[in-house]
Amino acid sequence: MRVRITGTGSYMPEKILTNADLEKMVDTNNEWIVARTGIEERRIAAEHECTSDMAAVAARRAMEMAGVTAEEIDLIVVGTITGDYPWPATACIVQAKIGAKKAFAYDLSAACSGFIYALSSANDFIRSGHGKKALVIGAETLSRSIDWTDRNTCVLFGDGAGAVVLEAGEDDTGILSCHLHSDGNYLELLYQPGFGAKHPASAAGMEAKLQFLKMQGNEVFKVAVRSLTEVSIEALNAHGYTSKDVSLFVPHQANRRILEATAKRLGLADEQTYINVHKYGNTSGATIPVALDEANRAGMLKSGDLILSAAFGGGFTWASALLRWT
Ligand code: ACO
Numbered sequence: 001m002r003v004r005i006t007g008t009g010s011y012m013p014e015k016i017l018t019n020a021d022l023e024k025m026v027d028t029n030n031e032w033i034v035a036r037t038g039i040e041e042r043r044i045a046a047e048h049e050c051t052s053d054m055a056a057v058a059a060r061r062a063m064e065m066a067g068v069t070a071e072e073i074d075l076i077v078v079g080t081i082t083g084d085y086p087w088p089a090t091a092c093i094v095q096a097k098i099g100a101k102k103a104f105a106y107d108l109s110a111a112c113s114g115f116i117y118a119l120s121s122a123n124d125f126i127r128s129g130h131g132k133k134a135l136v137i138g139a140e141t142l143s144r145s146i147d148w149t150d151r152n153t154c155v156l157f158g159d160g161a162g163a164v165v166l167e168a169g170e171d172d173t174g175i176l177s178c179h180l181h182s183d184g185n186y187l188e189l190l191y192q193p194g195f196g197a198k199h200p201a202s203a204a205g206m207e208a209k210l211q212f213l214k215m216q217g218n219e220v221f222k223v224a225v226r227s228l229t230e231v232s233i234e235a236l237n238a239h240g241y242t243s244k245d246v247s248l249f250v251p252h253q254a255n256r257r258i259l260e261a262t263a264k265r266l267g268l269a270d271e272q273t274y275i276n277v278h279k280y281g282n283t284s285g286a287t288i289p290v291a292l293d294e295a296n297r298a299g300m301l302k303s304g305d306l307i308l309s310a311a312f313g314g315g316f317t318w319a320s321a322l323l324r325w326t
Helices: 019-023 030-037 051-066 090-098 111-127 184-189 203-207 217-238 256-266 284-297
Strands: 002-011 015-018 041-044 075-079 104-108 133-141 159-169 174-182 306-313 317-324
Touching (some): 002 051, 002 111, 002 174, 041 159, 051 090, 051 133, 075 111, 090 104, 090 133, 104 111, 111 133, 111 159, 111 174, 111 306, 111 317, 133 284, 159 284, 174 217
Parallel strands (some): 075 133
Antiparallel strands (some): 002 159, 306 317
């Protein structure tokens, strides 16, 4: 039995923050941002919006495409590092918002790899008989964890949400495999120091800006390219495929240079790689489901296509998923 994606949906906030806007906020310029990252603009959640709001809209759109009602959903997994509250899980808030009464719901914290981790987890639940229909969501309000005076990080990130409906199927299409990895030794290259149990909220912590994401960008870059390449090859090798068999590579959208360097190492042609980082920046756990939804609605995903996805993020975590599109 295979588990397949039967619907995709996404939601991006209306507010656009361009590189020209950022030039007025920090010492940066459009040329630097485009040359180093490929990002031209990103979306920022409205004041009244948070992660569960965006996740719920994306989920409804995915369910509509799948022809599935909220009452039919057995489980909801939200990959996020910017949940509405430290606890409870944003997935429970989404469950209430969409009225998925019988679903069990939990969040999964794997930073930019959150969606593939969540996909893998829901896939395993369905395959082991714990439910037939799942919502897997990647949703982030990163704009609230960014230091908007730090030019090293604030140009990179944005907000948004993407979702897929998973259903058990009988044919050989669907998720072929997921491959997950972590290495906690790299914690301080990419993390948010406050305000968890290690550094609870305090005035001194606020003063030290511990509530904001910290990153050593060039170190992250090197490990990201290597890990994305390795985990993609691992997925292809597991099924005897090469990059030539890939119809579309849908990687985590962090930075155009990371994507292009990875695609080159994998021997993928430009037209095999889906890139939308120029429009949205890095929305962490949301990038892959948003990209999948865009590609799907543009008619780029055809039945029988081999879809490779890979992600890398804080933890460090990295992961890949290989799918035969239904
Ligand atoms: N505008 C102008 N100059 C800047 C900016 C900016 N926004 N940010 C940094 N600079 C300056 C630096 O201060 C530095 O100046 P200096 O030489 O005078 O010290 C110079 O630009 C070069 O800085 P580097 O950090 O070496 O630049 P690099 O080429 O590595 O690019 C970047 C930085 C874009 C952050 C890159 O390292 C990167 O993309 N890393 C990956 C980070 C990432 O994607 N993280 C997301 C989470 S992980 C993931 O999703 C894969």
